[in-house]
Amino acid sequence: MTNRLTKTLLALAVAFAMPAVSFAQDTCSNRGDLDEQYCDDNHDLTADTPTDPKKLKTPNTLVFTFTPVEDPAVYDKIFKPFTDYLSQCTAKKVVFFQVQSNAAEIEAMRSGRLHVGGFSPGPTNFAVNIAGAVPFAVIGDANGYQGYTLNVIVRKDSAIQTMEDLKGKKVAHTAPSSNSGHMAPVALFPALGVTPDKDYKVLFSGKHDQSILGVNSGDYDAAAVASDVFDRMVERGVISADNFRVIWSSEKFPTQDFAYAHDLEPNFRDKMLQCFYDYRFTDELKKAFAGADRFYPINYKKDFEMVRFVARSAGESFNRAAYDKQNAGKK
Template identity: 70%
Template structure:
């Protein structure tokens, strides 16, 4: 674990050096890192102007956000990755990532071409790794969303957020929207101030927070509603063993994003493969009935996430990313 932490810190230092060495001259950059430009104002990295920097990979590397066991999702996405391989006439491999930081660093370094990012880390992926969100799991007429919920044991005495003062409350990871940033912004209005009324305990993942409430390691946990319900559907938990004492407004669920430097003709072909695909019954069961990749764009559909971040005093810049990556590693060390 110590070696992994050192490796993470070294990777961050290397990325910082790369950012300064390859900073671009831009008319506009917005919140993007120095490696990227946003001259058209859509809040995501522009396609490189130099043709030599465009990528048309022989093997497409795909992944999905590590909110739960990555091996589970490799199996669930197998019918889709087979479809993507046939549709693009390229080899497709599923890359198992163990943390949000690892996924973001993989795209930034060019090792990851397309993948699903959790709601909060999507903004870091956009600004730090040049990710371009294009889809959300959804239905014919709308995209799939989720709520921040707070779960407690059904047998517990807790009925509202203010009852949790001085209790053991789990957050997931610093970069998580529902697992940390939304609670920081929304809980104070409900009479509960994180890090003041209780000490934040980072579990690492949504499923670990939920299971921790079940075992008594935590009195309550702030998690994504879709993860909670999926665990119930799979039989990992009995939802009746828990009680939801808080539910927020709807947030977009995990985004699917591609690397900004993909060759446009290849990129467009790949996107058509995504949009034309219809989920298998197993995928629909795993993703709460969603049956397709619903088209979205970052500027419009992630505005509510950015608003929550700003309200909570959080940013999605390099300084915040490096800070939260270190905090994520520290949370792992304590396990």
Template identity: 55%
Template sequence: MAKRFLTALLVLLMAASASVAFAGDCLNRGQLDELYCDEDGDLVADSPKDESEWLDPSTLVFTYTPVEDPAVYRDAFADFQAYLEKATGKRVVYYTVQSNAAEVEAMRSGRLHIAGFSTGPTGFAVNLAGFVPMAVKGYADGFQGYNLIMIVRADSPYKKLEDLKGKVVAHTSASSNSGNLAPRALFPKEGLVPDKDYRVMYSGKHDQSIMGVAHGDYDAAPVASDVFDRMAEAGRIDRDDFRIIYRSAKFPTSSFGYAHNLKPELVQKIVGAFHTYRFPPAMQENFKGADRFYPVTYMADWKIIRDIAESTGTYYNKDGLKKMAAKEAAKRAKKKN
């Protein structure tokens, strides 16, 4: 009995010692899960120091953020997969995922090597799955994205956000990023607090907010720049009827990247393939004119997304992932019913 107790105690002490040693090996982890380390301070997981932990699979598994019809994007990326195979000398297969949470778990478990994650879930992939974002869809002069803009009528006296104090401003809906969440996160830093400094009225949609400003129903409205541009291009509105008094930094679209523990030489080939590939016409059509993958970093280009998430109570940790998974499951169940 005593012998078994001592043996068990020894095992526990060895495990504790190993745990301390492992923790001591990482000088900075930041918000990353305990599986990862960020000693260079770029907010993403470092490549493992131990070369035995590097992955060099014979087949690379790739996926894109889950959509209504996964087959559409599996076909859309077929040409790029062939390009990636030539660049890496490895077979590349497409792995269909049914939810953002499932995609994060697939990379965390090592079943997914290269992926495109939606803008918001990118933070979960970085912190919980060791994902390293390095590109988004874009053009020669920048990445594809959109801005939050605050619009007023051109004949109004409003020239800056602070001029809207005491006025009526149309937000779109409670869950909208550019129509509600982003304004609540970003405007206070500019001296304007929604609900406190101006009266919020929900219009329901971006186009309804825009038309409401045009008709004088609202003094102003925060809307997505791409919706505003499409309405102007379609002739539904005249740009000259509006004034833009605020424009946020650009919100990036889905991020593309790789698992942090892939062999560095393999990573170089993957990154090189992303940066040299040019979209064929059919792929450009699928992705609204984007013709390439544009280089980005999580630290710089996702800062605005992290700020919005933090100010609205979204945390890129395990609890946050569980909440996202629950919401996704509820949506799928609702669609079935």
């Protein structure tokens, strides 16, 4: 009886002590929209590097990817000279991890299976808050970073001439988390005389290339797409620009950014970043990215403010609750 009573009292003591221990360990002074396992004590809106050395990673194999705006296999091939260079520069094996969706890319970094990769502007906010991604570069050249516009495209022979002509039409958006493919249209179109999901039903295509191909085939009357994706498809001969008209274009947004996992060991991380910044694109990469020749340094807090503004204007947030709601039923 005495032994059982002692064990019961010990178990209760541990149970009551656990919340206090957890509370004592949580010394984070600021998180913002970051998930609970991250901290932003320096208020730069990204996850801080862990202070516990045991939580830092120096991977033997560095896993890299690029946002799935088009067929992932295309970018696996295009980035092959770069991943070979990165392997030599970091003295690590580098593999290109093909992802099929923005959610899959975010989950890969959150779970530690992805160390560095290119993200689309809209999903970048989720990657930062949910996966601990830290954006560090975009495509650019010596004069600055490369941007893109939100374009509304129609077939050349379409009767649609103005934004108000979209009313009642089949208009493709890409995905709920996409900046140019959904959030920017929701935020910007009402001032142009047309409100998505009121004046026309939003049809999600899944990706920019699918929206573009859908307009080309007549499946959609119009589509909101990123100009850089459209231009790359023209460059590769997938579509002909002569088959389309652009009825409206936005101001410039930052294009796909590159982000690393917040828990990379600092010395290794800094060496890897320098490898990125020193690299100059092959002719094939230059062609794929409209003449850009390098990874141009950025600051997430400053350079992505317009993307976050569009999201807020569209009533979007990028916390865990919003992420889970958006991906409910997709698994």
